[in-house]
Amino acid sequence: MDGNRIRKIVIVGGGTAGWMTAAAFAKILGPRYADITLVESEEIGIVGVGEATIPQINIYNRMLGLDEDDFVRETQGSFKLGIEFVDWGKKNHTYFHPFGPFGVDMDGVSFHAYWLRMMHGGDPRLVTDYSLTSVAASQNRFMRPVNAGNSPLSRIAYAFHFDASLYARFLRRYSQARGVKRQEGKITKVHQRSEDGFIESVELESGQKIEGELFIDCSGFRGLLIEQTLKAGYEDWTHWLPCDRAVAVPCAHGDGEFTPYTRSTAREAGWQWRIPLQHRIGNGYVYSSQFISDDEAAAKLMANLDGEALADPRPLRFVTGRRKKAWVKNVVALGLASGFLEPLESTSIHLIQSGIARLLTLFPSRDFEPADIERYNFMIAREFAQVRDFIILHYHLTERDDTPLWEYCRSMDVPETLKEKYRIFESHGRIFRDNDELFNDTSWFAVMIGQGLVPRSYDPVVEAMDEATLRARMNELHSVIGNCADQMPGHADFIAMNCAAKAA
Ligand SMILES: Cc1cc2nc3c(=O)[nH]c(=O)nc-3n(C[C@H](O)[C@H](O)[C@H](O)COP(=O)(O)OP(=O)(O)OC[C@H]3O[C@@H](n4cnc5c(N)ncnc54)[C@H](O)[C@@H]3O)c2cc1C
Known part of the structure; x- marks a missing residue:
């Protein structure tokens, strides 16, 4: 050999x-x-x-044996607990795709099945109210998981912006x-x-x-x-993922929040990203050249920044x-x-x-x-x-028909593999993860519900728990998550304490 x-x-x-x-x-x-x-x-x-990254990058970093604080410091990095989607399923609507689990599974059944039962019974809480990373993100808090037994604090999942x-x-x-x-x-x-x-x-x-x-x-x-x-x-795959250009520009922090998450805002011909780093915010408008000109896209981006632009907008093309x-x-x-x-x-x-x-x-x-x-x-x-199917989902499952891009996306044909996911979800809110696929139940559930696909019913097995017990457990879980979030430091404070970049 x-x-x-x-x-x-x-x-x-x-x-x-x-x-x-x-x-x-x-x-x-x-x-x-x-x-x-x-x-x-x-x-x-x-x-x-x-x-912007997803939590799996921690596996790569551990394989290299990196000191995480050094890595964040050297790359002017920040932490990411998920993505906030603004105006995607419909206008004036926001949802969060969190890293880390919703609640805790009970009696071998996924937590989201119990949440669906409560939701069908008229409970107004969002599923993300039971996700520590969502709640912490909404308060701009961050910390790494700690060894705390069954506490949600031991299951904080995170990635990085850099x-x-x-x-x-x-x-x-x-x-x-x-x-x-x-x-x-x-x-x-x-x-x-x-x-x-x-x-x-x-x-x-x-x-x-x-x-x-x-x-x-x-x-x-x-x-x-x-x-x-x-x-x-x-x-x-342009017929399913029609965006083929982007224009990117960094800007100063301005008055914007130092969020431990990426924000993705749907726009008329695509969407805009906002990625907060220590020294600047990364921004970009990803769009379809069929539906908007390069100049218009750049103008839209420049009009929607937190602070002063730090460079000229940079165009990118892709298929x-x-x-x-x-x-x-x-x-x-x-x-x-x-x-x-x-x-x-x-x-x-x-x-x-x-x-x-x-x-x-x-x-x-x-x-x-x-x-x-x-x-x-x-x-x-x-x-x-x-991964393609998961991304198509965001474009396809929308009520938006206010611009030609959204009209196209909501009526396009999608891959059979995605249609099957919809069919299984629509009746009882079930999700099947094939062959270790990257995105897990939490991700599919967060985005399907967030984009507005509400199953007709819930997994019948959850009725094995009587309603009073379920309600008591859900209330307890909700308050535990709130208490855990209260214990977490602010994102900016966490970085200042552990991994602030040296001044340039
Ligand atoms: C708009 C946009 C936003 C993105 N946002 C994200 C994100 O948030 N998260 C994420 O995970 N990914 C994101 N990506 C993807 C990410 O940017 C790429 O996966 C990543 O940068 C890897 O790029 P690369 O190294 O493959 O290519 P490149 O960065 O293009 O590097 C190519 C290299 O090849 C060299 N090269 C090419 N031709 C020659 C030659 N003839 N001789 C010598 N050298 C040559 C170049 O010098 C360069 O070093 C984004 C991409 C785009 C377009």
């Missing part, structure tokens, strides 16, 4: 995907296993807008300290083996060639190796969908080179992480076993499709 081991890995691209891959390989494989070189071009630059450019630099320092070599330069030629088309080397503008046995394509939307060279093909094959021959595409679903649920960075984990599970020898490659491609395709 030893003679067959991959000894030279070349990572093409130094954005979030490239440096996340480099850091993971440096930690898991290390320079003794293989020579790892990352090629990036400062002239081309990075997309640099991926600034400055994408600082994140890439942070991971670059980590990777270089562990032996990853960085090569600056623009790749202008790609050389393939004549007998089978495997990539042999990439050539820089300077004429320097960088040889490898395994190439990771993290070159962003252009897909330098996976598409431009190996023609993997692209499955276009929602995925590469038909993420792994072809000796090239594995990660990050935007493998596809993009749009940033509504902050899933891109997670998909990078999950691609890295799957690749490490199926790490090739120089034989590049076709069965392994097929399995990898199957798993990536499935995960993209599952």
Whole structure:
């Protein structure tokens, strides 16, 4: 086996995907296993807008062995307990998609089934009133979970907001300290083996060639190796996810709140994100070019900022969908080179992480076993499709018909896999999670209810509990959650105490 081991890995691209891959390989494989070189071009630059994450990033951070306070400090980061959706299901309506559970499951039945029974009985409390992360978010509070037995304080789930450019630099320092070599330069030629088309080397503008046995394509939307060279093909999902452009701008904090959550506000032709960092707020308008011009979108964004804009608005273009094959021959595409679903649920960075984990599970020898490659491609395709359905849900389940975009979205046909989720939910509010799909019951429930899909009834099994007992338990849970939230410090105070960035 030893003679067959991959000894030279070349990572093409130094954005979030490239440096996340480099850091993971440096930690898991290390320079003794293989020579790892990352090629990036400062002239081309990075997309640099991926600034919100989901809790799974904690698994990646733990794998690297990061000190979390350092990580937040170095990336001007903040904490995220979920996403607030404004005007999505209908205008003048807000709901919260929290991380972490609703209430507690009772007698083996999901908490949300009991909540539905109460709701059908006329109880006015929202399901998010039973989520500690929702309640804490509404009060701008944050703390990490503590070891407190059954208390909701031990089940706080959270993710991060961070400055994408600082994140890439942070991971670059980590990777270089562990032996990853960085090569600056623009790749202008790609050389393939004549007998089978495997990539042999990439050539820089300077004429320097960088040889490898395994190439990771993290070159962003252009897909330098996976598409431009190996023609993997692209499955276009614009008919389901019609937003194809964004304009992004950072602004000063102004008078806005320092929220421990991302805000997503639906607009006439898409939606606007608001991501609070320590030194600024990240903002962007994601829109469909079919329904609004670039100038109008930029003007809308600039008119809806918390404080003074700190740069000119930056336009971005994309096509929602995925590469038909993420792994072809000796090239594995990660990050935007493998596809993009749009940033509504902050899933891109997670998909990078999950691609890295799957690749490490199926790490090739120089034989590049076709069965392994097929399995990898199957798993990536499935995960993209599952996340796609979850994002489509936000656009499709809406009462809005006030603009052509919303009229289009509410009447579009959706994938059969999503229709099945609706059908099962509509009767008794049940949710099935297929093959470890990324979003769990809490997420599906929060968004389906939040977007306005109320099941006709509830799981009949909850009637095994008598009503008085249920009411007493729900009241107790509600007050425990309120008390727990009261014990949490403010988000700004938590950062000041633990991980404030050094003044520039
Ligand atoms: C509008 C928008 C908002 C987003 N928001 C989020 C979010 O909130 N959360 C989230 O998880 N994700 C988000 N994403 C996605 C996230 O930005 C990306 O997943 C992440 O930045 C990874 O990008 P990348 O590294 O694949 O590509 P890039 O950042 O584009 O990096 C590509 C790299 O390849 C190099 N390169 C390319 N061609 C060559 C060449 N010829 N020679 C040498 N080097 C080359 C470039 O120099 C660069 O280093 C968002 C994306 C968009 C478009």
